[in-house]
Amino acid sequence: xxxxxxxxxxxxxxxxxxxxxxxxxxxxxxxxxxxxxxxxxxxxxxxxxxxxxxxxxxxxxxxxxxxxxxxxxxxxxxxxxxxxxxxxxxxxxxxxxxxxxxxxxxxxxxxxxxxxxxxxxxxxxxxxxxxxxxxxxxxxxxxxxxxxxxxxxxxxxxxxxxxxxxxxxxxxxxxxxxxxxxxxxxxxxxxxxxxxxxxxxxxxxxxxxxxxxxxxxxxxxxxxxxxxxxxxxxxxxxxxxxxxxxxxxxxxxxxxxxxxxxxxxxxxxxxxxxxxxxxxxxxxxxxxxxxxxxxxxxxxxxxxxxxxxxxxxxxxxxxxxxxxxxxxxxxxxxxxxxxxxxxxx
Numbered sequence: 001x002x003x004x005x006x007x008x009x010x011x012x013x014x015x016x017x018x019x020x021x022x023x024x025x026x027x028x029x030x031x032x033x034x035x036x037x038x039x040x041x042x043x044x045x046x047x048x049x050x051x052x053x054x055x056x057x058x059x060x061x062x063x064x065x066x067x068x069x070x071x072x073x074x075x076x077x078x079x080x081x082x083x084x085x086x087x088x089x090x091x092x093x094x095x096x097x098x099x100x101x102x103x104x105x106x107x108x109x110x111x112x113x114x115x116x117x118x119x120x121x122x123x124x125x126x127x128x129x130x131x132x133x134x135x136x137x138x139x140x141x142x143x144x145x146x147x148x149x150x151x152x153x154x155x156x157x158x159x160x161x162x163x164x165x166x167x168x169x170x171x172x173x174x175x176x177x178x179x180x181x182x183x184x185x186x187x188x189x190x191x192x193x194x195x196x197x198x199x200x201x202x203x204x205x206x207x208x209x210x211x212x213x214x215x216x217x218x219x220x221x222x223x224x225x226x227x228x229x230x231x232x233x234x235x236x237x238x239x240x241x242x243x244x245x246x247x248x249x250x251x252x253x254x255x256x257x258x259x260x261x262x263x264x265x266x267x268x269x270x271x272x273x274x275x276x277x278x279x280x281x282x283x284x285x286x287x288x289x290x291x292x293x294x295x296x297x298x299x300x301x302x303x304x305x306x307x308x309x310x311x312x313x314x315x316x317x318x319x320x321x322x323x324x325x326x327x328x329x330x331x332x333x334x335x336x337x338x339x340x341x342x343x344x345x
Contacts (some may be wrong), residue, residue: 017274020056024060026086034047038097181234
């Protein structure tokens with residue numbers, strides 16, 4: 001990944017814009033060192049911790065970097081003007097050099113998991129996944145979960161969700177940068193992947209969560225389904241599609257139930273709302289029962305508000321008449337069916 005891509009990603013998801021404003025107002029506060037290590041050649045330093053701060057410094061110090069990012073990433077970053085009297089704070093920064101990534105992990109993990117600068121779930125999952133797949137670390141997910149402070153099962157779900165996202169990127173079926181919503185709700189995905197309906201839809205074995213996660217968990221013949229799920233959860237700018245999931249509860253559950261219903265799935269694919277598609281998952285008697293209970297509640301509210309009717313608005317009287325006729329029709333048809341059913345007995 002190029003430097004331009006890294007900075008663009010930090011700007012989109014890591015509040016780099018706010019840091020630029022803060023530095024422009026106060027200068028760079030060299031309180032905490034960047035964590036670095038030499039690359040394989042020994043000629044360059046790799047920033048392991050503090051990339052957001054380092055990106056901000058580079059944007060202030062390299063005027064052409066903004067144009068390079070726009071040319072490569074089609075992202076325009078607004079860099080505020082930093083007053084001359086505090087520009088000197090960008091000249092030198094403290095760094096702490098470690099021999100390898102393993103040596104940095106304990107410090108980084110403590111800072112972002114137990115310290116003040118706590119990670120969100122995606123950053124925590126990314127950290128755990130990178131650590132887990134690093135063969136040199138020789139560490140189990142159980143040990144990682146202890147250091148991160150989450151349950152073992154939660155870390156397994158998080159790491160698996162990272163592998164699913166990476167698989168989607170690898171096969172060019174979904175990109176996080178293409179999501180329609182600005183905030184990336186990572187918990188939507190790892191919660192969905194723990195539900196049976198999603199496992200079946202994506203071709204995952206129901207017992208898969210018992211084992212340690214592996215890359216590319218979704219079978220190739222289910223990648224189209226994976227693309228659909230990710231777009232329904234996060235939307236797509238390129239496809240101009242809004243996510244059907246607006247909140248984790250209850251929408252992740254409702255989407256999962258819809259995936260198991262052929263008619264509901266067809267409606268989702270046709271661009272209908274989740275509410276419309278999910279309605280197909282209910283039987284006719286469930287819909288009738290729910291509708292009657294809701295109607296009774298709303299009519300009782302109307303009765304309690306009758307004092308607000310002054311007799312002048314004829315349209316309201318017409319609506320009440322229509323409701324009365326509709327209620328009578330429902331009652332008569334249900335009564336007839338009830339008598340017919342009793343007669344059969």
